[in-house]
Amino acid sequence: MLLTVKIGKKTEKLKLNRKEKILKILKKLGLNRENVVCKLNGKIVTEEEYVGTKDKLEIIIIVSGD
Amino acid sequence: MRDLTKKCACGRPAILLRRYEGRYYCDHCLSKQIEKSFKKTTGKNHLIKKNDKICIALSGGKDSSSLLYLFWKVFRQRRDLKIFALIIDEGIGNYRKECIKEAEKLCKKLGIKLYKTSFKKELGITIDKVAKKTSKTCTYCGVFKRYLLNKKARELGATKLAVAHNLDDEAQAIIMNVIRCDLKRFERLGPIPGVIRDKKFVPRIKPLRQIHEKELYLYAATNSLPFCSKECPYSHDNVRRDVRKLINDLEEKYPGTKIQIVKFYDAIIKKLAIQKKGKLGHCKKCGEPTNQEICKACELLERLKNTKKD
Numbered sequence: 001m002l003l004t005v006k007i008g009k010k011t012e013k014l015k016l017n018r019k020e021k022i023l024k025i026l027k028k029l030g031l032n033r034e035n036v037v038c039k040l041n042g043k044i045v046t047e048e049e050y051v052g053t054k055d056k057l058e059i060i061i062i063v064s065g066d
Numbered sequence: 067m068r069d070l071t072k073k074c075a076c077g078r079p080a081i082l083l084r085r086y087e088g089r090y091y092c093d094h095c096l097s098k099q100i101e102k103s104f105k106k107t108t109g110k111n112h113l114i115k116k117n118d119k120i121c122i123a124l125s126g127g128k129d130s131s132s133l134l135y136l137f138w139k140v141f142r143q144r145r146d147l148k149i150f151a152l153i154i155d156e157g158i159g160n161y162r163k164e165c166i167k168e169a170e171k172l173c174k175k176l177g178i179k180l181y182k183t184s185f186k187k188e189l190g191i192t193i194d195k196v197a198k199k200t201s202k203t204c205t206y207c208g209v210f211k212r213y214l215l216n217k218k219a220r221e222l223g224a225t226k227l228a229v230a231h232n233l234d235d236e237a238q239a240i241i242m243n244v245i246r247c248d249l250k251r252f253e254r255l256g257p258i259p260g261v262i263r264d265k266k267f268v269p270r271i272k273p274l275r276q277i278h279e280k281e282l283y284l285y286a287a288t289n290s291l292p293f294c295s296k297e298c299p300y301s302h303d304n305v306r307r308d309v310r311k312l313i314n315d316l317e318e319k320y321p322g323t324k325i326q327i328v329k330f331y332d333a334i335i336k337k338l339a340i341q342k343k344g345k346l347g348h349c350k351k352c353g354e355p356t357n358q359e360i361c362k363a364c365e366l367l368e369r370l371k372n373t374k375k376d
């Protein structure tokens with residue numbers, strides 16, 4: 001099963017066998033939880049939530065100010 | 067839609083796990099925490115005095131938009147204070163123009179006066195032009211911005227210049243100065259950087275110094291503040307970016323690292339009892355405050371003039 005993840009402007013497909021913790025997905029993508037905010041089905045959530053293939057996951061990369 | 071599993075102590079769905087506390091926070095409780103930290107930093111360090119005229123350095127990004135909103139929320143009842151905002155267009159393609167639009171929206175929403183100026187108008191250059199002559203764009207941009215913020219804030223009658231440096235920025239600045247062995251700059255960090263008395267120098271204050279960058283993003287987003295989240299096209303591949311990554315990696319492994327770096331700095335500065343109240347002279351070319359004969363901005367402008375295009 002594939003999960004669609006939106007990261008910034010890019011969209012990626014990730015292979016998912018069962019529900020997985022967002023944190024684990026971030027690790028797979030090489031992203032640091034300190035540097036991202038995750039939206040699950042449009043709502044901001046912690047990285048401790050689980051996602052399945054029916055969910056929509058959006059990962060927002062935090063841009064540093066000046 | 068299914069229920070989220072992680073909840074705040076108040077029962078609402080969590081948007082953040084503060085790992086160094088082991089606590090989950092919802093949007094409401096996180097906002098309260100951030101406002102508490104803002105009040106604590108301003109109170110403990112006496113950042114605001116009676117009758118202050120506070121100029122907020124706005125960029126249109128999440129940090130300065132949150133800073134402006136916090137000032138409005140916490141201090142809007144204080145009749146003795148005057149709060150206004152200042153934004154500088156560095157001349158970077160359309161990047162800052164889009165941010166200025168967001169800043170205008172926010173100021174309009176809060177009823178705060180926004181002043182605008184640009185490198186082009188004040189210095190006769192743009193960062194796009196600087197980038198054609200040097201690869202050290204961020205250095206030039208930083209020097210010019212500090213210079214103009216002070217000059218403009220003073221001309222507008224400000225007694226304080228509030229900047230949106232967050233905990234991440236502060237931790238990065240500390241480590242960067244260690245790497246560069248720059249004791250002069252190191253001394254100047256802290257909640258009121260460089261407390262120097264000079265009639266031409268507007269003291270800079272950093273009320274967000276104890277707040278994590280991620281929490282400020284969440285604050286701006288959950289309070290529906292207009293802000294732009296575009297990255298500056300010149301910010302790639304500088305030292306700060308590497309230090310930022312390094313500290314974030316440490317924070318992920320050892321939660322609380324950023325807080326500890328800043329705490330350590332504050333403790334060491336107290337122990338060293340560094341005299342911050344030095345005197346300033348004035349630039350022979352432009353008359354702005356400096357501790358050299360010619361200020362850094364004039365020096366860099368001169369260097370640009372003498373640099374041939376690549």
Ligand SMILES: [Zn+2]
Pocket residue numbers: 074075076077078091092093094095096
């Ligand atoms: Zn709560």
Ligand SMILES: [Zn+2]
Pocket residue numbers: 349350351352353354360361362363364365
């Ligand atoms: Zn000068």
